[in-house]
Amino acid sequence: MGKLLKITQSKGKPSMIGELHGLVNKGDLTEEEIVERLYGKGYSPSHPAYRALKSRLRDLITTAIMDDDVYSSNYRTYDSALVNGYQQLNLITLLMNRRAWQSVKYLAHLTLRRVQDYEILPINSRLTSILAGLYLGVGFDEKQFLKYQEQADYYAEAEQVLNKVTSYYREMRRLIYAHKLLPNEIGSKVAEFVAECEPLVIKYPKVSAMQATFYIMKVHGLTLLGSYLEAIQTANRAEMVLRGCKGAGYQSLSLMALTRVECSVKLRDFKEGYLQVKRAKTMIAENSINDLKLAEYAITLGLQTGHFDYAYEQLAQVDRRALRRLLKQQHVEYWLILEAYINILVLAGKIDPEKMNGKLPDFKLYKFVNNVPSYSKDKQGMNIQILILQVIYFIIQEQYGKIIDRTDALVRYGSRYLMNNENLRNNCFFKLLLTAEKCNFHRAATIRKSNKTYQKMTSPQAKLLGRANSTEIVRYETLWEVVLENLETTSTDGRKLRARAK
Template identity: 25%
Template sequence: MEKLSNLAKIVTDRRLKEAPLFDFSARAAKHKDYQLIQLLEADPDSTQLQLTKGLYGKASPASLITFRKLKSRVQQKLLNHLYFLDQADPRHLVSRRYELQCLSLYHQVTVLYGEGEYALAEQLLRKCLRQALDGEFTQYAVLAARLLCTLYADLRQPARYKAMSTQLLKYQQLLLLEDEAGQIYGSSKLALAHTVRTRRTLLNEIPAYQEKLQRLHDKAKSFTTFNYLYLIRLTQQELTGNYAEIIRLTSATARQAAQGKLNRKRFDKRFNNYMNAYAHLRSKQAEKGLALAEEYFKDFHPSSGNWFFFLENYVLLALHAGQYGKALQLLELALKNPYFRKQRVAARQRWDLFRAYIHFVQPEVSPLRLRHFNQFVQTLPDYSRDKQGYNVAILILQFLHYLRQQDVDGLLSRLEGLRKYERRHLRDAATLRSQLFFRLLVLTVKEHFNPQACEKKAQPLLKRLREAPQPGEAFAEIEIIPYEALWQLALDILAANAAREQAREVAARQRVG
């Protein structure tokens, strides 16, 4: 009981006078700290002025000063609660809970060591080291081993010091290999976040990156080096558009994990499933991908950004499978998620674009009003960044919108925009699908919106479009709805417009007669 007795004395002697955590019981409801949290939960977009009035009745200079002190105190208490979050939910990153256990133990040990409680510090340090090694968290193994060396030196225990020093050297050498692998992968990841031109340059560099990572993994044989090597392999296939190989790689890795060949505390099956579903989307296997997405989606927690990323692919799979009602349900699920506002602006704009496409193909079931849709289409955000990702999708939607509205002036302006965009950004062979679809849209104007003539003249282009491979991620353009389906929609619009025009002419002749 000596260790427990010493720990009790440390805590009782050194405890803070004021509790550093919130009391969430009913008796705390009257405290201003708790009232501020309730106000923020009720309206996350509240301003400082509104919160001050809500708490103190007015926003005088004195109450504003008091509120700033309250805000600082509440923020610190909330930060303290981060030590006690529930990490057991399997829908979160599996490695996080084990990594935080190592961090928690190391934090406790450093406090105990500083208080001179060496016996309990050694016991917890050894536990921290065991957990770090079991989870292959080499950086925490180094920290724990280094502090154990310091502890044994203080306690004048040369045999234990020598044994731990030998282990520490081994962990440090392993960490150097893992850090080098991390720097190599980090360089490739940064290139992915930049322009299309940078991504294409990365294609030439990836084989060398992969070779270096393979050499490092052969030396280290750790989960960390395996993971970097695995990620760079997926990146290479994604950039080149070899989605069949991504399906093979992710499926094989999932089997390895199921057989216990990968560290269960580190392998993120959610990412693996995400890449598998994404590859089915890009390889024109929407029906199969949609079934997989429905199965995989339950593994993502609604509070995580990964939930939204996966749901984007889930929506796209539904759209590519022609299940527009399903896509609408998923879209509404995203918009109702209380964490929706946590996403970056670009991510929220993508959801706006998905909503616009769903409205366009099924306006009768869309909650978006026609007037709001018209305004939205005309003010769609500019996804620049070297014209990557969704610019083509925006231009196409705008063109189809003006086509349905029979707005000739709008169509002509969009037509010029399409031509300029093609000349500047769609010259590469890998952008063939977008090039062909732009020419199909141009055809509608050339043929004076005649549906029969457009359908006939489009056959050679449509045949080439169906045969054209999906471009790799290096070329960035995303088809929210497959171009083949959009072309059929364009023909339906032309036919409907022609029918309305014919009906108006008949009605006019009848009035004259």
């Protein structure tokens, strides 16, 4: 409070407001006695000068409380600066409405010093604008006016750029969720957004909100185009830029780490992905939702690259209580599909649980199907994988009748939901499974009659579309090997034999 009273002093002498504060602090004077000591006999508490002085003191006391709040509040992180900065800005606005200009100036300076380096544009823009207005209209100071007006202009322009970047980022998400364009078509549009924004964004290297939004959009656009190596390089660049911003958000940095892992999965590069997973673990809080996402990518990396033991052990380490606690039911179902694929690979002899660190629960197909009701309705999404899992399970278990009973339904499903280009590999794999049924589950006949469809499924065009299609968990080439290894063979004397995977 003493610092604030000095604002009202003139040449070091106590001011009227200082005298009022001293008299009030005595505590043994009536309001009438205080007025008499300040203005002499004949004046009452309704005297206009006294009422103005009392109002000014009240504003100073409010300012003192806010002053203590500014200093006691935590501004050590971006998030705390964001919360406390907005709180102080709201109180400053209230003081402006009371025309307490000196208090406004004092607190605006104080708050700006605490938050400015975080480059939180709405806060910095408002505070510098307030200070420029005060130095222009309340105690004109040309030097200070020019200083804060220049900063206000800078932040106003930066806000316009942030709004443009945010608008394009939201448009990218709309295009993705609408499912009206192919991923590479969306990626091309995003590349246009990036080209327009990049020259503007580069002018504001310390604005973490702008840099994070821009780089998330840029990296996502590259993944949609299938440019995964470039996406990894861009994510590395983004991390460098964000670390140069004071208090760069943990969420943005962890998102860049997850993106690098995701791109390694898309590239099916186990060595790179393995290193990126280890790197990401140092940047992501344990048992957080991002930690679960990292585990999901690690499991998928193993499944996509044929390192099935790695996938098994990564899944065995996951805290299942955290899955239920942190994820929505539909995402929990996705984890059940991952687990089902790993169990299918165990049944096919691709994984030996006895050699693994950790153990998964016993797998029951019907329990699994009952536990994924949301995805069972997602006809163009993960329901495809649920159907494939069932067919392969029945083949491994030699339950051919259950596949035959479902054949007509599978044919209708493929013709209704899998005819677009994005589902080319899904459609081809469905046809391969149906070919096995038409060939009475005989290996030689199936290989011969499925060759054309298999070549189409493994064509460059299909592979490009397949990488953008997130529903393919285990590569269909691998699953087709499992199917063929578990089909019937026929000996020279006509007896049917089984050739099981070892």
